[in-house]
Amino acid sequence: MTDYRLISLMSDNGPALGNAIFIAGCAELLTLSGGVPRRGRAMNNIEIIRDGALLVVDGRIFAIGRRRDIAGHKAARGARQLDLGGRVVLPGFVDSHTHLVFPSSRADEHVRRCAGETYEEIARAGGGILSSVRGLRAAKPAHLESRALQSLRRFAEHGTTTLEAKSGYGLDTASELKTLRLHRKLAKEQPLDIVSTFMGAHVVPPEYRKRRAGADAYVKFLAEKLIPQVAGEGLAEFCDVFCDRGAFTVRQARAVLTAGRVCGLVPRIHAEQLTHTGAARLAVELRAASADHLEYVNASEIRALASSEVVATLLPGCAAHLGHARHAPARRLIEAGAIVALATDYNPGTSPTLSMSMVLSLATSQLRMTPAEAITASTINAAYSLGRQDRIGSLEVGKLADLSVFDVADYREIPYYFGVNLCVLTIKRGRVIYSRAGVNTI
Numbered sequence: 001m002t003d004y005r006l007i008s009l010m011s012d013n014g015p016a017l018g019n020a021i022f023i024a025g026c027a028e029l030l031t032l033s034g035g036v037p038r039r040g041r042a043m044n045n046i047e048i049i050r051d052g053a054l055l056v057v058d059g060r061i062f063a064i065g066r067r068r069d070i071a072g073h074k075a076a077r078g079a080r081q082l083d084l085g086g087r088v089v090l091p092g093f094v095d096s097h098t099h100l101v102f103p104s105s106r107a108d109e110h111v112r113r114c115a116g117e118t119y120e121e122i123a124r125a126g127g128g129i130l131s132s133v134r135g136l137r138a139a140k141p142a143h144l145e146s147r148a149l150q151s152l153r154r155f156a157e158h159g160t161t162t163l164e165a166k167s168g169y170g171l172d173t174a175s176e177l178k179t180l181r182l183h184r185k186l187a188k189e190q191p192l193d194i195v196s197t198f199m200g201a202h203v204v205p206p207e208y209r210k211r212r213a214g215a216d217a218y219v220k221f222l223a224e225k226l227i228p229q230v231a232g233e234g235l236a237e238f239c240d241v242f243c244d245r246g247a248f249t250v251r252q253a254r255a256v257l258t259a260g261r262v263c264g265l266v267p268r269i270h271a272e273q274l275t276h277t278g279a280a281r282l283a284v285e286l287r288a289a290s291a292d293h294l295e296y297v298n299a300s301e302i303r304a305l306a307s308s309e310v311v312a313t314l315l316p317g318c319a320a321h322l323g324h325a326r327h328a329p330a331r332r333l334i335e336a337g338a339i340v341a342l343a344t345d346y347n348p349g350t351s352p353t354l355s356m357s358m359v360l361s362l363a364t365s366q367l368r369m370t371p372a373e374a375i376t377a378s379t380i381n382a383a384y385s386l387g388r389q390d391r392i393g394s395l396e397v398g399k400l401a402d403l404s405v406f407d408v409a410d411y412r413e414i415p416y417y418f419g420v421n422l423c424v425l426t427i428k429r430g431r432v433i434y435s436r437a438g439v440n441t442i
Contacts, residue, residue, distance in 0.1 A: 020079035021430065023089075024053040024067045027409045030090040030375065031064060032394035037311070037339040037384040043373040048411070052089070055079065056401040059430035064395055084425070088411045090375060091395050092161025092402035092426065093356040094382035097292050097313055097343035100165035100186075100194070101148050101179045103135035106348045110321075119322055119350065120274070123246060129169070129203045132348055136169040136179070144182055151346070151354060152190050156434040158355045159404030159423040161192060162383070162392055164343075166240055168199030172207075173226055176200050180235035191428045195386050197268060198236040200226055201256045203247050219252045223259035231263035237387075238289060239265035243279035250278050257286055266387070272296040273318070284308045290341065290385045294328045295319065302329065306336035311385035313341045314377070316362035317351035330367035340369075341385050342377040361418035371412045401430040 029052025034045055053070040055063040063073050070076060109122050109131070122128055136144070155163060165183050170176040176198070183196040200222050208214035230236050239260030243253040247270075257267040267286045271279035273293035280301040283291035291305065292313040305312050314328040333340050342359050345351040353359070356378050363374040383393025391400050405425035406414055414422060424436035 021056045022076050022079040023082045025084035026052040026089045027086045028088045032380045033396045036389045039337045043376045046372045056430045088406045091379040092404050095160050095163040096382040096385045099347035102348045103139040132169040137175045155354050161402040161428045164195040166197040166199040168202030171205035191433045196236045197238040198230045199240040201241040238268050240268040242270040245275045283310045306338040311339045311341050315345035317353050341382040360415035364415045403427040
């Protein structure tokens, strides 16, 4: 394969694509164009253009099609040239479930699990989420920002161009606001789009655990105090709850998410991960944007999800990292007609990966999704879950020029080479933000 022709794109501010750029040399150009969201058999319709090309103007897709057709377009005359040398191009990944800001790894807990302790045993002993809470409360904003920026660079290196980021490692007013304000700051400092979610209801914080009915008291605090403040400052678009054993009940989750809805925050919910709770049905009841995890979802809930607009966001990295044999029933969800998305669940305790390619590998090998379904789930369906399907998630005229380029000739090789990062170029809004050749403007 030929080298990139990036020299002509250089500028004082990094490798900008300028007002007009003609991008060609796409062995396969996966557009994901068509109806949104994708359900059932339509998830395999990824709309491949062979020997494809794009014309990008002012950061948006101006034209897309076969190389010979786009090359003859009037607007292509005089445009800067970028030849990808026969590689595969697809929409930038949309990672719709991450916990971006945290103070440190929890590698010690991974070692303890290797020795036989369970996730729940470690949590009861003061580890797990509460360990990250203690660290985040004590951490200086500069430390959290530095770690998050490093993570964002790595997301870009793996082809992600938009991600959702949750709070939830603060669990008090000062620390939750510190996290959410950092989301806003990071969104301005670097090119990836960050969609902010308030997740004060991650677990019950330590100061409430010794109180009588402490969990209900904390839910009341969230509903009456913190959620209105978060919404009033415009710090989040979504509100999330961990509804599971050791966290919050369905009743408590309903109270939090209803309070969020009243304040304009759209519900999301961690549902049916460690045990069955009925959280998936709550997601349908509240018309949530997504119900995430779903390892313990049952048949009636699958039917309910399939009849709804709630996106079933699957996070196979968690089961893989925790060594759990039970996975979300992706095939049953797809065949029932549910809207299925994939995400990393990047976090320090249960899924410390920011590679969507690795998630695709797990989705195909463990969840038995096809490569096309996995790509659909990590682009256009994930964009739909964030309410951004009109601007990202597919390569269509008028949408943002968010692209990821892989050093393969067949898109099916992306999940096939598990644990291998084959992303060699990432473009966000028409600007190169990562290149394997060393060009990186983040």
